Amino acid sequence: MHKLKIIWALIRVFLPEPLVRLLYLGRLPSVAGRRIDPKAQAATDLVDLLRDPENPPTLEESRAQLAAMAAKFERPCPPSVTKTNITLPGATSERPARIYTRSDRDPFAAQPTLLYLHGGGWVQGSIDSHDGLCGALANLSGVRVISFDYRLAPEHKFPAAPDDILTCYRALLKGAGNLNITPTQLAIGGDSAGGNLTGSLMHDLATSDLPMPAAQLLIYPGTDGRLTSQSMQDLAHQPLLPASRIDWYLSLYLPKGHDRTDPRFSTLLSPHHAGQPPALIIAGGHDPLWDDALSYARSLEEAGVQVTLHTYPGQIHAFVSLTRVIPQGRVALDQAAQWLKTTLAR
Structure with missing residues (x-):
């Protein structure tokens, strides 16, 4: 039965x-x-x-399940997009990365670019699990997308992932990969844990000697490690991302005893929101991270950041990666692509 x-x-x-x-x-x-x-x-x-x-x-089963879900429920990378596998510097070693460009574009020419950070609770996901999403963004926007495979926990606990991303960002501005990237043509973005890592990079850049990028894209980001929001309580048993699963992710990602309010992790609590680049934030109303996204948007706006907020009150976590079965996932991707195209053309 x-x-x-x-x-x-x-x-x-x-x-x-x-x-x-x-x-x-x-x-x-x-x-x-x-x-x-x-x-x-x-x-x-x-x-x-x-x-x-x-x-x-x-953990092994969970990683396999996410990969299988992506293969079954996410539309594949469009045939009009060329994929080029490269490596880019991480904090301790070279890391896999993949370039997505429309077939008529030179992958290595100077052009508007999105550095994409995949989701997966910091413990799973890869450039392969988000292949369709990145291909769709490149195809719809005309923007070059570079998907970066940062280190995962628990093999590499926090701050390995943000360290990798900061190192990669620094290297890209110095010419890594011969990609001809300048900050004025660069956006940073990601979904879920990748949205968290996008915010973490903004925090790191505010305390470094590096320039900010031109834009940031945060798709249902986790921004508050306290896990006390109203949506976190209301949707504690939502099957896509229950509270028990979030706790499991955090137990694998953060070192034992690490303060969950560390602003490099709980980016909502960062004191460095002012001066950040324009942001597009996407939120789903049946996602426990609904309030994380809305609170982050409000905090950025209060700090003077230009924020575009797209809310999908009826949507679940990961809906942007379920485009074969959830039409609103395709709508959200198109909105993100058009925003990237417009924002990076300024």
């Missing part, structure tokens, strides 16, 4: 949105007045059936 439920849930995820809406008619839950999108509910129901909270996966 359980297998039949999974099969039906999988079918439901891939059905057209109007039909799914009819199937859930009158049965879509709300949180704080935010009603979930029917396709998001279908994805939630599938994940709920696939995950057993009493028997959480091992």
Whole structure:
């Protein structure tokens, strides 16, 4: 019976949105007045059936599950995009990276560029798991996207990842990879943990001798390690990103006893929001990180930063990576691409 439920849930995820809406008619839950999108509910129901909270996966299983989810539910990199694998400096060694450009562009010419940092709770994900997302951004915006494979925990705990990213940023401005990058044509961005690491880099740049980039893109970023927000409480059992899973990620990422309010990790608490570049922030209303994103947007605005906030009240965590099954994920990607194109053309 359980297998039949999974099969039906999988079918439901891939059905057209109007039909799914009819199937859930009158049965879509709300949180704080935010009603979930029917396709998001279908994805939630599938994940709920696939995950057993009493028997959480091992790290290896979790990494494999994320890779499988990306392969099944994210649209692949468009054929009109050329991919070029390179390496870029990290704090201790060269790290894999991948360039995405439209096929008519020279990957190494000076041009508007997004340095992308993948999500995955700082312990999983890779340039492969976010291949479709990065390809879509490059195709839709015309902006060169460079996906950077920072070190993961628990093999490399905090601050290994932000150290890698700061080193990479510094190296790019010095000509690493012959990519001809200048800060006035460079955006930094990422989703979830990658959004957190984007904010961490802004904090680091404010305390260094390096110039800020021209823009920052934060897709449902984690910004507050205290985990006490209202959305974190309301959505503690949301199957896509339950509170227990967030705690697990943090136990693997942060050294034992590390202060979760460290502004290099809890970027909402950084005293260096003023002077940061324009930001686009994307938030989902059925994501525990909803308040993290909204609070961060508000804090940046109060510090004088130009902020564009796109809210999707009915969406779940990772919806931008589920573009085969959640149409609003494609809408969000298109909005992000157009913002990048406009902002980096200034």
